[in-house]
Amino acid sequence: MGEFTIIVPSEISWLSDVVGEESCFMFIEAMAGQKIWVPRLRVEQSSLARSWGISLARCLSERYGGEQWQVPMLKAWRVRKLALKGLSNNEIIARVGVGRSYIKNVLHNIRADIRPARAVCDERQKLLL
Secondary structure, eight states: OTTEEEOOOTTTHHHHHHHOHHHHHHHHHHHTTOEEEEOSSSGGGSHHHHHHOHHHHHHHHHHHTTEEEEOOOOHHHHHHHHHHTTOOHHHHHHHHOOOHHHHHHHHHTGGGGEEESOOOOOTTOOOOO
16 A cells, blocks of 8 residues: 555645655644644744754744644544555544544545555566556
């Protein structure tokens, strides 16, 4: 399952574009639903930068600097990402805080949100058919 990835929701695609999908996912996983203070000044010395890196802190500061920002929950995206990583339903329930029926509903139409992680064409490969 590692050759696929889930499309990043538009609510945070701007953040994922800057820090990468995995760093963005880790941030959302840890902070989902929380209100955080986003510094406008001295971003590099902020606790946000110390905890999550300067690039993430700068990106948030450019958009929400000097304000509180509520980190989106993005439960469906998290369920899909965790399922693709091979976590069991019980592990997903514990991490995302949803019920088994929610997971079933989210994963039912997962094909719409899956894309190949990278379409790498190795020209050394020859067509077999």
